[in-house]
Amino acid sequence: MTGMLVGMSELSTKLAHMVNGARHLLFPPGCLFCRKALDESDGCCPDCLQEILIWPASTCLRCGSMLPLALAPGPCGHCLHHPPAQQQTHSLYQYHGPVRDAILNWKLAGQDGGVRWLLQAAVPSLKQLITPDDLLLPIPAPLSRMRKSGQHHAANLCRWLATSTGSRMEWRLLRRIGEQPRQSALSGVARRKNLCKAFGLCDDYPSITQALSPHARLWIVDDIFTTGSTAHYAARAAIKTKLPVHVLTLARTQHQGS
Numbered sequence: 001m002t003g004m005l006v007g008m009s010e011l012s013t014k015l016a017h018m019v020n021g022a023r024h025l026l027f028p029p030g031c032l033f034c035r036k037a038l039d040e041s042d043g044c045c046p047d048c049l050q051e052i053l054i055w056p057a058s059t060c061l062r063c064g065s066m067l068p069l070a071l072a073p074g075p076c077g078h079c080l081h082h083p084p085a086q087q088q089t090h091s092l093y094q095y096h097g098p099v100r101d102a103i104l105n106w107k108l109a110g111q112d113g114g115v116r117w118l119l120q121a122a123v124p125s126l127k128q129l130i131t132p133d134d135l136l137l138p139i140p141a142p143l144s145r146m147r148k149s150g151q152h153h154a155a156n157l158c159r160w161l162a163t164s165t166g167s168r169m170e171w172r173l174l175r176r177i178g179e180q181p182r183q184s185a186l187s188g189v190a191r192r193k194n195l196c197k198a199f200g201l202c203d204d205y206p207s208i209t210q211a212l213s214p215h216a217r218l219w220i221v222d223d224i225f226t227t228g229s230t231a232h233y234a235a236r237a238a239i240k241t242k243l244p245v246h247v248l249t250l251a252r253t254q255h256q257g258s
């Protein structure tokens with residue numbers, strides 16, 4: 001009987017190799033970013049790898065903007081006078097080239113291979129930032145947009161981040177209030193006005209926050225950081241919990257519009 005089981009497991013291993021071999025013949029592994037065929041299936045070709053820019057470690061800790069090494073961790077000139085509501089801001093990548101393509105593919109075409117590769121590559125840095133005590137809060141999207149796309153991208157990001165860092169996500173705590181027009185269609189001033197009252201906490205938020213560890217921090221998670229208005233107003237709602245509030249985005253534009 002044991003011999004038969006060993007034989008069967010050898011057979012299924014051989015079968016798996018055969019299926020994988022056939023799959024590679026039919027669909028050679030391609031770069032997840034530019035689709036170019038690859039010899040090894042590590043997901044990213046050398047050209048794209050060179051174009052993927054990590055958001056530098058030398059930043060203003062408060063707002064996350066780039067700073068010369070000698071001035072990091074800030075505060076930067078802007079934060080000296082107008083700091084955002086969050087205590088810290090971190091981004092993983094610059095919104096550029098293959099990173100931008102991967103995010104657009106994910107959001108517009110539902111193809112998440114590139115984004116998953118980017119998150120996997122960032123796991124060592126993520127583990128240094130986020131601890132298992134922390135709670136991840138996806139930036140809530142307006143209901144009309146979620147109905148239209150059927151997806152909540154920030155919530156999906158939180159789910160992946162929670163799995164790789166051992167932390168938890170909580171989608172109920174931070175809420176969107178009312179309906180607002182799409183942020184991307186608005187200027188910086190209009191964005192801020194639009195977002196000023198866009199976020200709130202759920203009514204029973206104390207029951208959620210009181211159950212957390214005394215070391216817990218809240219992380220507001222979004223896909224792209226542009227002017228910082230969305231993060232600031234979401235953080236302004238979240239600081240009512242009296243917990244430290246940090247912001248994490250997958251990518252960040254170099255645009256300083258706020």
Ligand SMILES: [Zn+2]
Pocket residue numbers: 031032033034035036044045046047048049
């Ligand atoms: Zn490529």
Ligand SMILES: [Zn+2]
Pocket residue numbers: 060061062063064065074075076077078079
């Ligand atoms: Zn700053």
